[in-house]
Amino acid sequence: MDMRHLTYFLEVARLKSFTKAAQALYISQPTISKMIKNLEEELGIELFYRRGRQIELTDAGQSMYVQAQKITKSFQNLTSELNDLMNVEKGHVRIGLPPMIGSGFFPKVVGDFRDKYPNVTFQLVENGSIKVQEEIEEGSLDIGVVVLPTKEEIFHSFTIVKENLMLVVHPSHRYADRDEVELQELREEPFIFFSEDFVLHERITSACLKMGFQPNVIYESSQWDFISEMVSANLGIGMLPERICRDLDADRVKIIPVVNPSIPWHIAVIWRKDRYLSFAARAWIDHTKSYQWSTN
Template identity: 50%
Template sequence: MDLRHLQAIVEIVRHNSFTRAAEALHVTQPTISKMIKNLENELRIEIFARDGKRVKLTDAGEAIVRHAGPILQSFDNLVTEINDLTYLNKGSIRIGLPPMAGSSFFPPVIKSFQERYPGISIRMVEDGARRIEEGIADGSLDVGVVLLPVDETAFESFPIVEDRLKVILHPSHPLAERSRIELAELEGEPFILFNNDFALHERIVRECRAIGFEPRIACESSQWDFIGELAAAGLGVAMLPETICRAIPPSKARTVPLVNPIIPWQLVLAWKRDGYISLAAREWIRFTRDVFASSFSSSASSST
């Protein structure tokens, strides 16, 4: 027994006719009669009582019809849901966003995406890039924004933001009026950093060690705006991307380019190279790639 048999029986009962049921199913009358006969032989029962031209169900036939309705309805619901997913009328995406990327770059992207696909729900997880990378790897996130470099054998990605770090200092700091600051000049200064969940923490510590000193960490936070406020209050020096530094008023703090070395802040949207990617997540990747590709093109045009 399969769905075709159930559909045939239900149509025969609905139309009270083998011929009309065959027309409804776009098959010939002998074909539908043969289907019913084969099923009766398979189950060793009679489904329809032969009573001249009348269509009458046997007890076994009534039992089949009673169960056929919910089965066929469930199948129709399944087909509808698959079609919805295929045409992106519904679905869900789990996206990991670091605080700086989420607040600075993604609100308009998410708004545009949901206007185009209102049936797709977005669950955002705000965390450090390191934790987001772990979430993508273990499957708890579909996609996420992480900091370069990433393991290209494990993840696929495309660029979103290319930026560099600047030093944030209190206006009265001796280095506040400099046009640029070398990292070595910050030896001995109290550092205000992101906590260990953020890839930028390890990046700054590693660069300090590479030039010969261990940074003196005075405070750690998971919030970029709080880090900026602490530096503006004179509790230490902080390093944040230039894009973020633009939001800090010069009256509260000075932001000075960091050089020797320049520490890049390059964000990518990443997803697991191997494994299932839902249709909704695939469309988010395509949509986001197009948005940021346009942004990069606009930036390149304005700089030439």
């Protein structure tokens, strides 16, 4: 039995005529008669009383009619649902975002996507890049936005932002009026760091170790705005991405480029290479690829 059997059966039952049903379905009468006969043989029951040109549903046919209506209706709903998903009219996307990325500039990206696809829903999860990668790897997230580098053997990725980290100091700091500061000049400074589940924690530590010193970390936080507030209270120095620094109050903190070496802050969208992505998730990837990040 397939959907054609049910469709032909319902049309014969509705019109009470093989001839009229065949005309309505644009097939020959022998074809529809044979299809109904095959269905009866498969089920081992009679579906219609045949009295010359008049036909009526049997008791079994009545039961079949009720169930066939439900089945075909469900199939039509499924077809519509799949068409909606393929046209990105519906869908759900689970996205992981580090806090500084999510609060810094991603709301506009999400808003623009929602304007194009208003029926797609989101689950936005804020975690550090390391945790986001773990959750995509285990399948609890579809897509993530992370600080590079990432595991190229596991994830597809494309870069959306290429910037550097900037030094953030109190206006009274001895480096506040400098045009740039070399990383090794910070060996005696008290650092306010991101927590260990953030890639930047490891990135800054590694850069300092390569210059011959262990950074003196006095506070750790998962929030970039808390780090900037701590610096503005003259409790230590911080290092934040350029994009975040643009929103800081220039009267309360000073922003200075770090050189020799500079520390990159490259942001990428990632997803697993070996996992199916919904049509909505693919649309999100296409949207972020085409987005004008330089103007955001």
